[in-house]
Amino acid sequence: MKKIKAPKFKVLVLVGAGHANIQVLKKLTMKNYEGLQIITINNGYTSLYSGMTPGLIENYYVLEDASINLAKLCKNAGSVFINDEVIKLDEKKNIIYLKNHPPIKYNLLSLNIGCQSKINDLEISKEAEIIKVKPISNLVNKINSIEKLILKEKVISCSIIGGGIGGIEIALALQSRYQNSIKLNLFADQNNIEKNINSRTYKKLIALLSYKNINFVNSRIKNIKESHVEDEEGKKFPTRISIISTGAMSLPWIINSGLSLDESGFINVNSFLQSESHKNIFATGDIASLNYQIRAKSGVMAVRQGEKLKENLFRFLLNKDPIHFKPQSSWLCLIGTGGKNALLNWGQFTIHGKLIWQLKELIDRKFVEKFSFENPMNNLKDIIKLPLSDKIINQINLKMRCEGCGSKLSKGDLSDYLHNTNSLNAEVLSDAATIHITSNKFTQSIDHIKYFAEMNPYNFGRIAYLHSQNDILSAGSEVNSFSVSLGLPYNENEAQKYFLEYFMQGINSESEIDKSIFASGHTYTSEEPGITINMNGIKILDTFKNQAVEGDLIYLTKPLGIGFLMAAFNHNSINLTARVYEKIINNMLISNKSAFAIAKKYNAKPLTDISGFGLGSHLIDICKSSNLSASLKLNREIVIDGCLEDLKLYKSSAYEDNKNNAISEIEILDDNNKEIHNISKILFDPQTSGPLLISLNQDLKQKFEIEFEKIYDFKPILIGYFQKKEKFSISIS
Ligand SMILES: Cc1cc2nc3c(=O)[nH]c(=O)nc-3n(C[C@H](O)[C@H](O)[C@H](O)COP(=O)(O)OP(=O)(O)OC[C@H]3O[C@@H](n4cnc5c(N)ncnc54)[C@H](O)[C@@H]3O)c2cc1C
Numbered sequence: 001m002k003k004i005k006a007p008k009f010k011v012l013v014l015v016g017a018g019h020a021n022i023q024v025l026k027k028l029t030m031k032n033y034e035g036l037q038i039i040t041i042n043n044g045y046t047s048l049y050s051g052m053t054p055g056l057i058e059n060y061y062v063l064e065d066a067s068i069n070l071a072k073l074c075k076n077a078g079s080v081f082i083n084d085e086v087i088k089l090d091e092k093k094n095i096i097y098l099k100n101h102p103p104i105k106y107n108l109l110s111l112n113i114g115c116q117s118k119i120n121d122l123e124i125s126k127e128a129e130i131i132k133v134k135p136i137s138n139l140v141n142k143i144n145s146i147e148k149l150i151l152k153e154k155v156i157s158c159s160i161i162g163g164g165i166g167g168i169e170i171a172l173a174l175q176s177r178y179q180n181s182i183k184l185n186l187f188a189d190q191n192n193i194e195k196n197i198n199s200r201t202y203k204k205l206i207a208l209l210s211y212k213n214i215n216f217v218n219s220r221i222k223n224i225k226e227s228h229v230e231d232e233e234g235k236k237f238p239t240r241i242s243i244i245s246t247g248a249m250s251l252p253w254i255i256n257s258g259l260s261l262d263e264s265g266f267i268n269v270n271s272f273l274q275s276e277s278h279k280n281i282f283a284t285g286d287i288a289s290l291n292y293q294i295r296a297k298s299g300v301m302a303v304r305q306g307e308k309l310k311e312n313l314f315r316f317l318l319n320k321d322p323i324h325f326k327p328q329s330s331w332l333c334l335i336g337t338g339g340k341n342a343l344l345n346w347g348q349f350t351i352h353g354k355l356i357w358q359l360k361e362l363i364d365r366k367f368v369e370k371f372s373f374e375n376p377m378n379n380l381k382d383i384i385k386l387p388l389s390d391k392i393i394n395q396i397n398l399k400m401r402c403e404g405c406g407s408k409l410s411k412g413d414l415s416d417y418l419h420n421t422n423s424l425n426a427e428v429l430s431d432a433a434t435i436h437i438t439s440n441k442f443t444q445s446i447d448h449i450k451y452f453a454e455m456n457p458y459n460f461g462r463i464a465y466l467h468s469q470n471d472i473l474s475a476g477s478e479v480n481s482f483s484v485s486l487g488l489p490y491n492e493n494e495a496q497k498y499f500l501e502y503f504m505q506g507i508n509s510e511s512e513i514d515k516s517i518f519a520s521g522h523t524y525t526s527e528e529p530g531i532t533i534n535m536n537g538i539k540i541l542d543t544f545k546n547q548a549v550e551g552d553l554i555y556l557t558k559p560l561g562i563g564f565l566m567a568a569f570n571h572n573s574i575n576l577t578a579r580v581y582e583k584i585i586n587n588m589l590i591s592n593k594s595a596f597a598i599a600k601k602y603n604a605k606p607l608t609d610i611s612g613f614g615l616g617s618h619l620i621d622i623c624k625s626s627n628l629s630a631s632l633k634l635n636r637e638i639v640i641d642g643c644l645e646d647l648k649l650y651k652s653s654a655y656e657d658n659k660n661n662a663i664s665e666i667e668i669l670d671d672n673n674k675e676i677h678n679i680s681k682i683l684f685d686p687q688t689s690g691p692l693l694i695s696l697n698q699d700l701k702q703k704f705e706i707e708f709e710k711i712y713d714f715k716p717i718l719i720g721y722f723q724k725k726e727k728f729s730i731s732i733s
Contacts, residue, residue, distance in 0.1 A: 005527075006385065008037040009392050009492040010317065013096060013106040014079070015086050016113030017047035017070050019299050020284035020306030022371060024110065027310045028077035029373075033317065035386035037495035038079035039104060041096075045070055045083055045578035048136045050299035051364045054336035057143055057173040066364075068371040069578040075454045075569070076373055082456045083582070086113075089257040091278050101458050102505045105494045108280050110313055111254075111267065112306075115286040115297065118249040122161070127226035133166060133245040134286075146174070149240055150181045157238045159229045161221045162245035163188020165197065168205050169336050170243060175212045176338030184214045185237050187221050187229070194296050196330050201345040204352055208337055248286055248297050262289040272312050272322035273305055280316070284309050295327045303367075304328070317386055334360040373572035395492055433519035435481050441539035442480075445471035449688055451487075451529040452566065456585075457499055461506020463588045464531035467689040469514070470609035473596040474692055477537030481517035485532040490525040503531060510591065543605050548626035548695050548722045555604075555704075555716040556691040557595040558587055560615060561640035563652030563686040568643075575645050583641045588689040594711045595692055601707070602700045610690035612654055616662035616683030616730065618693060623665075623722070623729040632720035632732045634679045648678055651685070658684035667728035680732050695722065 014021040017040060028038060048056075052066035074081035088097035089109075097103045117132035124130060129149075131142040149156050158174065160167050163186055171186045186209060209216045219231040224244075228236045250265030260268040260277035266289035268276040273288065275281040285302035295301055305325055312322040333345040334356065342357040343350065388396075447468045451460055465482075472479050484507060488499045500523065511518060519536075565584050568576045592609070599606050608618045623630055636642035662684065668676055694716070696704055701718075708716045 005490070006035050006388060006396065007392070007490045007492045008495040009035055009388075010107045010386060011037045011039065011105065011494045011498060012108045012110070012313065012317070013104060014038070014040045014110045014112070015042075015096065016111060016285075016287075017042040017068070017073075018112035018114050018285045019047075019050070019302035020309045021110055021112040022047055022068055022073065023303070023306035024310045024313060025073050025077040025079060026371060027314075028079060029073070030381055031314075032078060032381040032383050033314060033386055034383055035388070035392075036317065037491065037498065038077065039082065039106075039498070040070065040074050040077075040079045041082045041084055041086055041098065041104075042070055043083065043085040044137050045582045046137075048140060049364065049368050050136055051334070051360070052368070053136055053140065054169040054173040054338075055361075055364075056140060057170060058177045058336075058338060060340070063140070063579075064577050066368065067578070068368060069576075069581070071578060071581040072373055072569070072572060072576070073371055076572070078454065080454055080456055082458070086253065088253050089259070091258050091281060094280070101456075102501055104498060106280075107494060108313060108316060109282070110309065111281065111283040111287055112285045112302070112309075113251060113254075113287050115248040115266075116251060117244045118247040119244060120249065121220075121222075121246070122224060122244070123222060124224045125226060128224045129226075129241045130224060131241065131243045133162075133170065133243060134248065139170075139243075146178070146182070146241060150178060153240070155181050155183065156240040157183040157185070159221070159224075159237060159239040159242040160184065160186045160245060161224070161229065161242060162247065163216070164245065164247070165194060165333070165335055167243075167245035168209065170245060171209065171214050172212065172338040173336065175214055185217055185229075185239070186214055187217050187219060187231070187237075189218075189220050196296060196333060197345055198348050198350060200348070200350040201333075201335075201343060204343060204350055205335070205337075208343075208352075212338070250287065254287060262291055264289075271324040271326070273309055273325055274312070274316075274322065282309060282313060282316075290325075290327060300331050300333075301327065314384070318384070319387060334363070336360065374574055376571050392492055433481075433483075433517070435517060435519060435536070437480065437538065439538045441477075443472055443475040443477040443537035443539055444534070445475070445537075446532065446534045447471060448532040449530055451489075451531070457502035458506040458509075459585060459589065461503040461508075461531065462510050463506075463689045464503075464533055465507045465510040466589070466591050467611075468533040468535040469510070470592055470611070470689065470692065472535050472537035473592050474543070474606050474609040475537065475539070476541030476543035476606065477539045479511075479514045479516040480536050480538050481519045482511070482533050482535040483520040483522075484518070484534075485522040485524070487524055487526040487528065487530045487532070489529045490527065499529070507531070507533075513591070514593070541600055541606075543607060544625075545607055545622045546625040546627075547605050548607060548622050548628050549697070550628055550722055550724060551698060552695040552722050553698055553701060553718055554619075554630060554632070554720045554722065555694045555696060555718055556610070556615075556638065557592050557694065557708075557712075557716055558590050558691040559638055559640045559717060560610065560682050560685055560687060560690065561643060561647070562588060562688050562690065563614075563654065564647055564650045564681075565640060565643060567652050568646040568650040571650060573646050573650060575643065580641050580643060587640050590689075590712070592692045595694070595708065595716070598704065598707050598711070599692070599694050599696070602696060602704045604694050604696040604700070604704065606692045606694050608693050610687045610693060612658075612686040612688075614654075614658040614662070614682075614684045614686055615693070616666060617658060619683075620662055620665045620729045622693070623725075626722070627725050628722045629724065629726040629728065630720055630730050631723050632730060634676065634682070634719065634732055636679065637717055638679065638682055638719060644675075644678060647681055651681070654686040655681075655684050658686060665729040667731045669731055669733045676732060683730070691717075
């Protein structure tokens with residue numbers, strides 16, 4: 001009898017990839033808690049390391065130096081990563097609500113979401129240009145507006161409101177970057193100096209500000225207007241932009257939750273970092289209030305808490321006693337002072353200079369490097385089994401006996417889901433659906449894609465739909481209806497429901513845009529999850545592969561590269577940054593529906609979609625059936641984000657087959673041109689939810705491109721034209 005691995009039956013959700021939760025993820029790159037589904041939610045694909053923020057503002061570091069690539073970390077940790085913002089918590093029902101995704105039911109929740117800048121003592125006019133330093137991601141995203149203003153106006157005045165260590169570091173970093181192009185006023189209420197900072201350090205910082213011509217003003221700002229800020233005594237200071245660094249404020253969805261909070265709205269936690277009111281919720285970093293020992297909110301504190309959090313979350317799941325977090329009363333503080341200098345504060349010691357910067361850089365880089373991966377993980381993780389309930393043991397035994405229809409999802413789970421989501425099709429649980437059609441030309445297609453492990457399953461549902469939609473569009477049709485077969489991971493309880501809901505809601509979100517009918521569905525559990533969609537369309541355009549015309553231009557509706565880039569991602573390629581990963585996902589999520597409509601308008605032909613066989617094979621089919629050849633001019637534009645480095649190094653498993661099937665029909669005109677040889681590999685790269693290949697009469701080039709760009713915000717990719725039949729179907733220059 002085949003031994004069945006225990007299903008995932010508990011859901012751990014990490015909200016916010018702050019300094020503590022990333023350590024939980026790091027631990028999960030080495031340990032596998034069998035039975036546990038992990039989901040990480042963060043609004044953004046990177047987690048910024050606060051210690052390197054001043055260096056980033058100064059332009060000494062680039063984003064990749066100072067941040068952690070969450071998609072990669074989660075992939076290696078075995079966690080699904082969702083790029084979204086949590087907006088509500090129902091701690092009674094154990095549900096979190098997200099801005100752009102369906103809600104998620106958790107068994108255990110870890111909140112490490114930082115805080116926001118305190119603005120409730122300030123009056124800010126609508127016209128005023130401001131940057132809030134918290135969350136830090138906001139500061140980093142918006143700091144470029146200073147660059148833009150300086151480019152436009154040459155010299156600007158800037159106010160930094162709040163003279164804590166953060167405000168001082170920002171002032172020194174900005175001065176070091178922009179020198180005489182920025183006039184800085186730093187406003188401080190001197191009663192608010194952090195307790196960990198000794199008086200010599202503080203004096204040294206004030207002297208440095210003065211030496212660097214940063215105007216240090218000891219007053220409280222009340223109003224921020226478009227062209228000036230005003231203090232409590234009515235004194236005005238000119239400003240073009242204001243940076244608010246006035247301390248921490250809790251987040252509205254935490255304040256509105258039923259969690260036990262301190263008087264400022266931060267989550268009361270005990271010494272295990274566990275919510276005082278809800279034992280299955282842990283909170284760390286700025287959002288947590290250690291009401292048993294007050295400490296300043298800092299990245300250092302969040303990192304230290306992470307060391308205990310990564311133990312206590314799993315101790316909770318394994319029913320073991322948690323361990324205490326004992327905050328230090330003082331800690332080493334390294335403050336960037338600009339121009340590769342830093343200041344060390346440790347107890348009563350203060351040292352300043354380049355050596356301290358080197359020490360700081362070493363420590364900071366080492367921290368971030370802990371979370372980066374340059375080679376594939378060996379998958380040899382320690383396995384720790386979560387204790388199984390009787391119900392789960394029964395489920396495992398049942399599935400051992402029956403892997404046929406017993407591998408189906410229970411009818412109850414399916415009905416619950418359909419009931420909760422108001423599925424358009426009431427017939428979905430019947431054996432077949434009746435569809436009324438108005439046309440006698442009906443297109444049918446079936447497609448299956450395997451789940452990319454750890455991908456956001458909602459996005460995967462959307463991608464599966466769009467991948468199938470491509471077949472219908474390239475057959476000159478509009479989607480009418482579809483049936484779905486979902487291969488779900490072998491999970492139980494909340495973990496099972498999560499995949500069902502996320503796959504289906506992703507599919508539904510695209511089907512709603514198409515107004516297509518969800519005709520019927522089937523589910524099964526599998527060790528190789530995936531989605532099969534059988535899609536039907538109504539034919540509205542007569543497009544066939546033999547319709548290419550000599551002289552017509554050849555366009556792709558989006559760049560290629562999913563195959564080799566996903567291979568690079570799985571191999572932890574160093575070039576595959578968070579920004580590139582975001583582009584890959586967004587590329588797969590682009591629907592070709594509007595491109596099809598524009599093509600129809602300009603009498604262009606969507607001749608095929610580029611799928612698993614790659615561009616080469618699809619184009620050869622068109623050339624052969626139209627008795628023509630294609631002349632291609634390739635450049636880096638054809639590849640997602642122009643990632644030519646990884647194209648040299650990585651290929652998908654389907655690459656060799658695709659190449660073998662097409663290579664004899666392809667000629668590279670300049671055989672010595674290494675760059676063209678490299679780019680032409682893209683012809684064999686398999687695509688998931690790839691572009692349409694459209695042929696267009698040359699006279700309509702401009703109109704077609706303008707209209708396309710208006711809708712998609714990027715130009716269609718012109719790759720060549722059809723020419724008289726030659727020896728090779730495709731020639732590349
Ligand atoms: C300029 C500057 C320099 C600093 N330098 C230092 C320093 O050198 N040393 C030090 O100890 N401290 C420093 N600090 C303080 C430090 O930034 C914070 O105390 C620290 O970042 C808090 O860490 P955290 O883990 O609580 O949250 P954060 O680091 O803020 O991380 C929270 C994460 O949660 C995400 N998130 C927030 N809300 C949601 C939501 N609703 N849904 C999903 N995701 C969400 C955010 O995108 C973010 O990724 C500095 C602060 C500033 C402004």
